[in-house]
Amino acid sequence: MITIDDGDPRPPFEQIRGQLADQIRAGTLAAGQRLPAVRQLAVDLRVAAGTVARAYAALETAGLLTTSRGSGTRVRPDQELGADSRSSARRFVQAQRRDGANLDEALSAVRVEWTRDTPA
Secondary structure (H helix, E strand, O other), X not given: XXXXXXXXXXXXXXXXXXXXXXXXXXXXXXXXXXXXXXXXXXXHHOOOHHHHHHHHHHHHHOOOEEEEOOOEEEEOOOOOOOHHHXXXXXXXXXXXXXXXXXXXXXXXXXXXXXXXXXXX
């Protein structure tokens, strides 16, 4: 289920994009699964169709979705995170929570380490 939080500082298209990306990577939205039509999801979320179209386009650019006439918008194969990655993420989240970190602080830690471990 996708929701729009009016208290979230992110624009609605980014909230939609982020929630769909998370559901795809978690396997909640399976490979080949068809997403609602742009207009239908826009009506459901009470946003403009262009907002949903922008989120879908960003996900397609990122390689998570594919769109074709007649077939609609579907989840691309092999986008789910592997079991090792999910397990590592779970342990990291648990450690961050024990340390009292919030989500922004945990994501910052990931960004710092991601940059540090990037090969030159």
